[in-house]
Amino acid sequence: MHHHPDSPSAPGAVSRRGALECMTWAGAGLLWSLAGGLPSAVGLGRALAAETVAAPFTFLQISDSHVGFNKPANPDALGTLREAVAQIRALPEKPAFIIHTGDISHLSKDQEFDDADQILRETGLPLFFVPGEHDLLDDGQGRAYRDRYGKGTRGAGWYSFDRQGVHFIGLVNVVDLRAGGLGNLGSAQLDWLERDVAGLASSMPIVVFAHIPLWTVYPEWGWGTQDGARVLACLKRFGSVTVLNGHIHQIIQKVEGNVAFHTARSTAFPQPAPGTAPSPGPLKVPAGELRRVLGIASVQFVRGSEPLAIIDTPLAG
Amino acid sequence: MPSAQRLPRRKAGCGIAAITLQILALAPVPGIAAAERTRTDPVVIRIDNFTFAPQTLTVAPGTSVTWVNGDDIPHTVVAQNKLFRSKTLDTDERFTFTFQVPGEYAYFCSLHPHMTGTVVVKASTD
Ligand SMILES: [Cu+2]
Numbered sequence: 001m002h003h004h005p006d007s008p009s010a011p012g013a014v015s016r017r018g019a020l021e022c023m024t025w026a027g028a029g030l031l032w033s034l035a036g037g038l039p040s041a042v043g044l045g046r047a048l049a050a051e052t053v054a055a056p057f058t059f060l061q062i063s064d065s066h067v068g069f070n071k072p073a074n075p076d077a078l079g080t081l082r083e084a085v086a087q088i089r090a091l092p093e094k095p096a097f098i099i100h101t102g103d104i105s106h107l108s109k110d111q112e113f114d115d116a117d118q119i120l121r122e123t124g125l126p127l128f129f130v131p132g133e134h135d136l137l138d139d140g141q142g143r144a145y146r147d148r149y150g151k152g153t154r155g156a157g158w159y160s161f162d163r164q165g166v167h168f169i170g171l172v173n174v175v176d177l178r179a180g181g182l183g184n185l186g187s188a189q190l191d192w193l194e195r196d197v198a199g200l201a202s203s204m205p206i207v208v209f210a211h212i213p214l215w216t217v218y219p220e221w222g223w224g225t226q227d228g229a230r231v232l233a234c235l236k237r238f239g240s241v242t243v244l245n246g247h248i249h250q251i252i253q254k255v256e257g258n259v260a261f262h263t264a265r266s267t268a269f270p271q272p273a274p275g276t277a278p279s280p281g282p283l284k285v286p287a288g289e290l291r292r293v294l295g296i297a298s299v300q301f302v303r304g305s306e307p308l309a310i311i312d313t314p315l316a317g
Numbered sequence: 318m319p320s321a322q323r324l325p326r327r328k329a330g331c332g333i334a335a336i337t338l339q340i341l342a343l344a345p346v347p348g349i350a351a352a353e354r355t356r357t358d359p360v361v362i363r364i365d366n367f368t369f370a371p372q373t374l375t376v377a378p379g380t381s382v383t384w385v386n387g388d389d390i391p392h393t394v395v396a397q398n399k400l401f402r403s404k405t406l407d408t409d410e411r412f413t414f415t416f417q418v419p420g421e422y423a424y425f426c427s428l429h430p431h432m433t434g435t436v437v438v439k440a441s442t443d
Contacts, residue, residue, distance in 0.1 A: 071389040071408065107391060107405060133428045137405040179397050179425035179433050221367070222431040279366035282389050298359070 047266040059163075060098045061209070063246030066134065067116040067158060068106035073282030077106070077268035081119050084109070084267045088123050096163060098125050101246035101264060102132025102174070102211030106145055117148075131157055132211040132247060135243035140177065158189050158248030160196050167200055169193065171210040173225045183225035183247075190230045196235060207238040213245040213272060214235055215254065215261050218274035223248050248280070356441075359413075361385055362434065363425075364392050364406070369434035376416060379443055383413040392432065397423040 039313040061083060088095070100120070105112035120127055129149040136142035136156075146157055153159040156172040171193070173183035197206070208214065214231055216224035225231075235241045249271035254261040269284040269290075277283070279281040357379045363370045365387040376382060384394045386406040394403040394412050400422065403412035416422065416438040426432040 073389065134391070137428075150350060177427055177430040179423065180429055181430045220431070223428055279368070279388070281367065 015301045038089070046215055058093060058095045060095045060233075061099055061244050061264050062088075062120075062267060063101040063211075063264040064103040064132065064249055064268055065100070065116055065120075066103050066106040066266065066268035068109060068112035069268050069282075071269075073269035073284045078119070079176075080290075081116065081267045085119050085122050087217060088125070095125060098123060099170075099244065100109050100127060100129045101209050101244060102181050103134040103246065103266075104129065104132070106134055106268075108135055108137035110144065113144065113148055123233050128161075128168070128170060129157075130170045130172055130210055131174055132184050133177070134173060149211060154192060155186075155189055158192065166205045166207055167197070169196065169206065169208045171208060171214070171231070173210045173212045173214070173228070178226075181221060181226050182216070182222055183210075183214075183228070185225060185231065186285075187227075190227060190234070193231060193234050197238075200238075202237045203239055206235055206238050207242045207244065208235070209244040211245065212247045213252070213261070213263055217248060217252055217263070221274065221280040223274065223280070235259070249283075354366065356380075359383060362436075363387055364432075367392075367426075367429055367432055369424075372433075373435045373437065375437040375439055378417055378419055378438055379415065380438070381413055381415040382436060385409070385411045388414060392426045393428055394424055395427045397425065402427075405435050 007152075066077050066083060074080060088098070098120070104116045131145045131149070133309060135145045138144040142156060142196045146153075150157045156175040158170055158172050160167060160169045162168070171189065173185050175184065176186055177184050182291060200206075208231065211224070212225055213223055214225045214228035216228070218224070232241075239258055241259045243259070245263045246266070248263050249266035249269065250263065250273065251265060252261075252263045270285070271280050272283050273287065359375050359381045360376060360383070362374060362376065362382060362384045364384055367388065367390075369384070374382065384403065384406070386392050386408060389406045389408055391405045393405055394401070394414075396402065401424075403413040406412055406429075416436060419438045419440055422436045422438065424434055424436070
């Protein structure tokens with residue numbers, strides 16, 4: 001089930017316990033590299049300049065492209081996605097693949113998905129997706145998303161795969177949301193998750209990705225997943241768990257025991273920090289400052305209980 | 318296990334799907350206390366800053382209620398008892414439902430479920 005042509009070792013046979021490192025920039029998303037030993041923080045500028053990145057395995061996270069969004073916070077969300085892709089293409093070390101953590105489109109329109117696909121495929125990299133709530137707005141309530149991106153997935157689009165000795169799990173927490181509630185996974189998906197990880201050795205690094213944060217960031221704005229705790233309970237025995245989310249259009253991190261949580265920036269528009277605005281709506285900044293607000297941040301991920309180190313560097317200015 | 322997605326070629330001449338919405342030439346009715354109404358004038362619930370306002374609205378049976386989205390983010394209006402469900406409302410789009418039967422109708426936004434509201438339908442006691 002978890003075998004992938006690229007990872008010849010059987011599930012559970014993996015002994016490598018790498019550390020994850022990531023750096024982020026303006027919407028281009030996160031570049032994660034998996035390597036033994038302690039990673040060092042690397043900014044995008046340095047990464048672009050470097051002859052080689054000392055990492056045998058890297059992947060990217062990109063999130064919340066909201067293709068079709070054209071409001072004052074960013075009249076050209078397609079353009080900033082294009083910029084993000086240009087940065088990905090300029091990386092000296094080609095990432096193995098890209099994970100998109102949802103809200104590919106703004107209104108689930110065919111044209112929006114077409115435009116997003118057209119630009120993303122220019123990366124030349126394999127892509128893995130999970131849906132955001134903006135991707136399930138078609139009349140079929142997600143049929144358009146599943147037709148495009150759901151091949152080989154279960155339920156509303158969840159799945160897992162192995163790469164380079166790492167077990168990746170894509171979850172969907174934007175379906176069947178209940179009044180007054182948060183993101184929702186549902187028992188069918190959680191039961192599947194329990195079975196999915198049952199046979200894995202505890203030494204296998206786990207990367208979980210979903211749109212809405214799986215931990216409670218700010219319930220007043222719905223930034224959390226009501227049954228997210230069950231995911232963490234499932235993964236408790238694993239030595240290295242990394243949880244990647246989007247949805248809140250800003251970087252927020254937390255390390256709890258062996259679990260590191262990280263939300264990625266959007267490629268489209270920023271959202272306010274929790275509680276700092278009347279609503280979580282798009283944050284409007286002066287025209288010339290959009291990329292500055294999106295900024296560049298390099299993030300150092302250290303497996304264990306140490307806090308994550310973030311170095312923010314604006315894209316412009 | 319899924320393989321990575323192969324993105325399809327752009328379809329030529331692919332148009333933007335038209336969203337058909339019930340558009341009413343409806344002016345908000347000024348000067349009517351939102352909290353307690355007994356007449357059946359059409360009434361508007363504003364959606365601003367991820368909030369339904371007024372959050373609780375009382376109307377007489379036969380009243381048409383129109384929700385107008387003033388946010389830069391789409392919202393929906395979905396009855397918890399499934400009596401009504403709007404299409405996705407983008408900025409300035411609206412959805413109208415006419416309440417005939419007395420009762421309490423709790424609703425929420427299915428994209429942002431922390432957004433909730435209630436329409437109370439109550440016959441006039443005059
Ligand atoms: Cu979102």
